[in-house]
Amino acid sequence: MVLGLESRDNFRSFAKQASWNAPMSTSTARMDTGIGTDLERTPSDPTVALFWSFLVFHVGLWTLVPMLTQPNAPLDTMEMLFWGREMELGYYKHPPLPAWLAEMATWVVGNRVWPTYLLSQICVATCLWAAWRFARDVLSPWLALSAAALLDACYYYNYTTPEFNHNVTLRPLWALTTLFLFWAASSGKKRYWIAFGVAAAAGMYAKYQLFFLLPPMLLFSVWNPRARRCWTTAGPYLAILLFLILLTPHLWWAWQHDFPTIGYAVERTRGEATWSEHLVNPMKFLGAQMLAVVPAVVVALLLTGKRFKLRILDEGQRFARDFLLAAVLGPLALILAISVLKGAHVRSMLGAPLFTLGGVLLLLAVDACDTVRINRQVVGRCAAISIVLAAALSVANVAGPYLSGKPRRIHFPGELLARELQQRWQRSHAEERKEIPVVGGPWWVAANAAFHLPGRPPVYCDLDPSKSPWLDDRELLAKGGVLVWDAEQALDADDLRKRFPNVHLEPPITLPYATGADLKRLTVGVAVIDPPAAGRTSVAVQSETGSSGARRR
16 A cells, blocks of 8 residues: 555645645756656666665665574564564553564564564665655655665664564654655645554554654644645544544553553653753753764765755745654654653653654755765665674674673573473473463563463463463463573562462573573573462472583583
8 A cells, every 4th residue: 555655646736736735836847856746757767776776685684684693582572572472452561563563473484583673674664665755756866765775874774673662663654654644735635644544543553652743743734824724624634533543442452451551651751850850861862863863964964065055945845844844853842842841761762763754854955966976875875884783783793792791682592491491391291281371470581481482372471460461360370381580580489389379499490591602501490380180299300401500600
């Protein structure tokens, strides 16, 4: 559906429909301005093939790097995987869409992590496509290509992307919501309003942060005379109705569970009760955003020069520029205002979706060189930055434990842990069932074990029903299962026996991390909860991988 939306419908209708626009200048239709350009390019237009080649290059590079250098799933990705198994309408931290996508992607290939790496890059590719399609409406073909490529030089769209999570999922939906709204406001066509409503609802299912995009766009639609005309048509109301209908199931879930996602978001951003936090927190956030886009801005200087000169814009270009100012800077201003007023600690990753169309805005607002040679250099340098950062990530993944003497999350021996747990369970429960029914405990250890176990049992996260509403103590006692935890963390064995009378502590499992570095081994505590029908007593099984304390380094 997305690829079928033709840009020529937008500004062609924008220029021709008198009910929407004042007459545009004759320069509007010229190829050099880009506004209203006939986007039915000839087959000889090289920028189309170059864009798709660049897209394939990005997806291939950033999918292969984590596949080859990350032996275990990153932190957030593993969280998506254990949530996604349950396919709930929400989870205690966030709305459900990323978990659904992770589950569907990994299920197709049989519980492997690498599809999440590809999924992340599909999200980034959608951002690049959205930037390119927007730019094709308002810039020349070569500048449109450069505007999209500049996005790939931004930190948020390369180095951080292998960890599939809510932030990564939100970025393409933020981009599509903005693009469809621009097309809807430009042409007035109902199909774009429908697409906008669907994309906005999907964005809220990814992360509530999409809300920060909506007030600035609403303000723009009221303030801008051209955009204001849309409220005299059925389009906006259709989009709002569709948005609310699609969001209703999740809102119902949130109400039924006392809005845990809102509580988590509030707690996550809570600042210190000092006056300085009202200044320090927003300044930290703004500084992080500037650092993230520095490489893209430096490359853009090839096109704009060091002294930015504002472009002389016609009416159509001014509309596009003002729209982009509201879409790019409006959410940033809103986040900063909240941080100033509340002293809220705003994490830098919240800025990730804000700059998807930043390159388009820059090249539209500032005079830019439109020669083939310079634009090719821009694309090449953006690709080079991507390669350098991919190499940096590879080095961090492989050499990190050697240099720091500490493992990263991606070096957790999840598969080895699952194999050892399965062997223990089969030895002592072969007559009842071969698959472990439930895995409980601190979520990181439990989720890693469960993902690699046969049948992918559900995870009783932190043994807390509010975090895993699909399980509780009674169900764990009825089904039986295993509890796992980092043995270096204190465990209240008496409390555990009170909650689960049929629990049996087993010898701990000691495993090497998934790296060749000489690191202290991981020791995992294990307890078995026998189902009532089993009637077995504890069987202490020594692990051949080194379960005795003497094997620890």
